[in-house]
Each structure stands twice: as structure tokens, then as C-alpha cells.
Amino acid sequence: MEGVGAQRTVPAHGRASVPAHPSPDQVKASPRLELDLPTVRDAFATFRDAFPSVEPAYAVKANPHPEVLALLAGLGVSADLASVGELDACLLAGIEPRRMTWGNPVKKASDVRAAVAAGVTRFTTDSAADVDLLAREAPGAAVTVRLAVDDDGSATPFAGKFGVPPEEAAALLRRADAAGLRAHGLGFHPGSQQTDPSSWRRGIASARRAADLAGLPVGELNLGGGFPTRHAAGPVPALRDIAAAVDAELGDWRPHLVAEPGRALVADAGVLVAEVVLVTERAGRRWVYLDVGRYQGLAETEGEMIVYRLRCPGHAGSAPRGPVVLAGPTCDGDDVLYRHADVRLPLDLAPGDVVEFLGAGAYTSSYASVGFNGLPPLPTVILPTSDPREDP
Numbered sequence: 001m002e003g004v005g006a007q008r009t010v011p012a013h014g015r016a017s018v019p020a021h022p023s024p025d026q027v028k029a030s031p032r033l034e035l036d037l038p039t040v041r042d043a044f045a046t047f048r049d050a051f052p053s054v055e056p057a058y059a060v061k062a063n064p065h066p067e068v069l070a071l072l073a074g075l076g077v078s079a080d081l082a083s084v085g086e087l088d089a090c091l092l093a094g095i096e097p098r099r100m101t102w103g104n105p106v107k108k109a110s111d112v113r114a115a116v117a118a119g120v121t122r123f124t125t126d127s128a129a130d131v132d133l134l135a136r137e138a139p140g141a142a143v144t145v146r147l148a149v150d151d152d153g154s155a156t157p158f159a160g161k162f163g164v165p166p167e168e169a170a171a172l173l174r175r176a177d178a179a180g181l182r183a184h185g186l187g188f189h190p191g192s193q194q195t196d197p198s199s200w201r202r203g204i205a206s207a208r209r210a211a212d213l214a215g216l217p218v219g220e221l222n223l224g225g226g227f228p229t230r231h232a233a234g235p236v237p238a239l240r241d242i243a244a245a246v247d248a249e250l251g252d253w254r255p256h257l258v259a260e261p262g263r264a265l266v267a268d269a270g271v272l273v274a275e276v277v278l279v280t281e282r283a284g285r286r287w288v289y290l291d292v293g294r295y296q297g298l299a300e301t302e303g304e305m306i307v308y309r310l311r312c313p314g315h316a317g318s319a320p321r322g323p324v325v326l327a328g329p330t331c332d333g334d335d336v337l338y339r340h341a342d343v344r345l346p347l348d349l350a351p352g353d354v355v356e357f358l359g360a361g362a363y364t365s366s367y368a369s370v371g372f373n374g375l376p377p378l379p380t381v382i383l384p385t386s387d388p389r390e391d392p
């Protein structure tokens with residue numbers, strides 16, 4: 001920590017739902033997220049190997065657990081922040097403010113003030129009003145303008161929520177420059193679980209166009225996140241395939257490169273362990289209700305966009321299986337995980353049996369509600385590192 005950040009009292013918000021040291025009850029609680037930190041370490045090494053000349057800025061929202069942040073901080077990661085809560089979590093983990101970028105283009109003046117006080121000097125923007133806010137609250141800060149990118153191929157497309165076309169990006173860079181900011185970056189985010197490497201190519205192409213139009217030296221290019229991980233839908237492109245697409249599109253353009261991986265660093269490290277509560281027939285279909293659902297961390301099952309790989313320990317792989325509708329435990333009609341996806345579970349599955357969601361280390365614990373229907377947020381259990389998790 002440096003500068004004013006050293007004197008700042010870090011408030012407790014933003015961490016209440018991610019206890020560092022779960023109680024003995026939580027260790028066997030169901031549901032729970034079991035996290036294997038060596039897998040995070042391996043995922044980070046894989047990312048570095050694929051993108052050796054890229055500054056990796058971990059998208060904290062994917063999994064802000066203090067032990068994940070501390071591990072990544074120790075490996076020299078940078079951080080992509082979206083809120084004061086994430087800023088505080090990163091400061092506590094020991095990530096230096098100069099390694100932080102405030103990636104959320106939607107911010108309050110109080111957010112910018114907190115970031116500046118902590119020593120953060122890099123911000124992403126995508127509107128004139130936000131450029132003006134940064135000019136007022138963070139004079140001299142480095143600004144990266146976010147381009148809208150065609151995010152077809154993403155499991156979670158943004159549908160126009162963020163980013164601007166190249167012409168507008170160029171105008172925002174000039175506006176930032178005129179207002180005394182360091183208008184030096186362009187970026188894009190291809191949308192999470194992006195399975196089409198050409199999405200990065202399209203982003204780089206529009207960044208190049210914006211750079212040409214701006215007529216200012218553009219020193220930094222942010223490739224966003226979106227690097228996919230394996231779920232039930234089958235194979236996804238390897239990081240090196242995405243890196244090859246990025247290299248091909250960059251040609252001899254050599255800006256400082258930043259990327260914001262979230263999912264790719266933590267998904268494979270997590271197994272969400274749940275329990276069957278009820279099995280019943282409804283209108284000719286077998287419904288399996290679990291003690292985990294949309295509100296305890298499985299938010300990404302909305303629209304069935306992420307279909308997790310499932311494992312039923314205690315049932316032989318050869319046990320006969322049949323199609324199910326998989327549902328969560330709450331009274332909300334939307335709390336159905338999979339109705340259309342082809343999910344097959346053992347026919348003799350019964351209440352009390354365990355069902356595990358694999359590759360669930362990203363966007364689960366951070367998404368759990370505080371207590372819908374009186375159900376607590378998903379606890380995280382850090383696995384003892386002497387107990388290597390075998391691959392299914």
C-alpha cells in the first residue's frame with residue numbers, strides 16, 4: 001500500500017459473505033463451495049504461459065474470496081475493480097494500487113474519490129459524463145475507453161449495456177485529453193464464457209480504428225476477460241488459440257496489453273457440493289430438487305447459459321440414468337436450474353444424496369443472495385492443500 005491509501009480505514013463491507021475461516025459446521029454444510037487453491041495457481045500459470053506479454057488483471061467479481069485474492073496477489077497479479085468493496089478486498093490482500101484498474105464505466109463520485117485516495121490511477125470509461133466525472137475527481141488519471149464489441153459467442157452477451165463505437169471512443173479520448181486526463185487506453189470485453197476467438201479479433205480491429213481516428217498516441221490496449229472454461233456444453237477454445245487470434249490481429253501494433261480474466265483463473269478450482277431434497281414426478285417428468293439454486297450461487301443457470309458438469313458421488317458411473325428437471329429449493333418459480341438442457345442423473349437418486357457441480361469456482365459464491373427464503377449465502381471451504389482433488 002502506498003500514498004494516501006496507507007491511512008485509509010478499510011471498512012468491513014464487501015466481505016461479510018465470504019468468510020475466510022468457515023466454522024466447523026460450514027465445513028460440512030450443504031450446500032458449500034469447495035475451493036482448491038493449487039488449481040487457481042495452476043490456472044494463473046496457464047494464463048501467463050498463453051499470454052506472456054499481457055498484464056493479467058484479475059476480475060475480482062468472479063471470486064473475491066480473501067484467500068484467492070491473497071494467492072493471486074502473491075503471484076503478482078493486477079486487479080480489475082468495479083466497486084469500493086472490491087477495492088478494499090484487494091488492498092487487504094496486498095495488491096498494490098498501481099496494479100489496479102477500475103474497469104467499471106459506471107461509477108459514483110464517491111467511488112472515484114475512494115479509488116484516488118487509495119492510489120488507483122487507471123480507470124475505464126465509456127461516456128462523456130463519466131469522462132467529466134474523472135476529470136473532476138481524478139485529474140491526471142489514465143483513462144481507457146471501452147469499445148462496444150460484437151459479443152456473439154458469449155454465454156452472457158451485454159446487449160448494448162457497455163462500450164461505444166470507434167468514432168465515439170475517439171471523441172471520448174480527445175475529450176479526456178482536453179480535460180487534463182491521460183487519454184492513453186482503449187479496451188473492450190468480449191463477454192463472459194466467450195467461445196469464439198474472433199471476438200477478440202473484432203475488438204482489436206475496432207480499437208485500431210478508434211486509435212487512428214483519435215489521432216492521439218494510444219499506449220494501452222485492454223483485451224477484457226471472457227476466457228472460457230469447460231462446462232457441460234463440451235470443449236472450448238484453449239487460451240493459446242485465443243492468444244494466436246490476438247497476435248494475428250495485432251500484427252506489428254505493440255501497445256501495453258492488459259487482460260481481465262475472471263472465470264479462467266477460478267472456475268476449475270471450485271466444486272459446489274449440494275444435496276438432493278426431493279425427487280418427484282410432475283406431468284411425466286422427473287423433478288430433482290436440490291438444496292442449492294439460483295439464489296445460493298447458481299445465478300449463471302439463468303437462461304441455462306452455463307450448464308455445469310454434474311457428478312453424483314456414491315453412484316457408480318455405470319448406474320442407470322434418466323433425464324431430469326433440476327430445481328432449486330426456494331419458493332420462486334424462476335428457481336429452476338435446468339428444464340431444457342439434457343441433464344441426466346442416476347435413477348435411484350434419493351433425498352440426502354450428494355450432487356456436485358464441477359468447474360463452479362467462478363460466479364457462484366459472489367452471486368449468492370444474503371438470505372432469500374431464509375437460506376444463507378453459499379459458504380466457501382478452502383480445501384486442505386495436501387488433499388489433491390482428482391479429475392473426474
Ligand SMILES: *Cc1c(COP(=O)(O)O)cnc(C)c1O
Nearest residue numbers: 059192193225226260261262263
Ligand atoms: C466480468 C468482467 C470480466 C471478467 O470476465 P470473465 O468472463 O470472468 O473472464 C472482465 N472485464 C470486465 C469489464 C468484466 O465486466
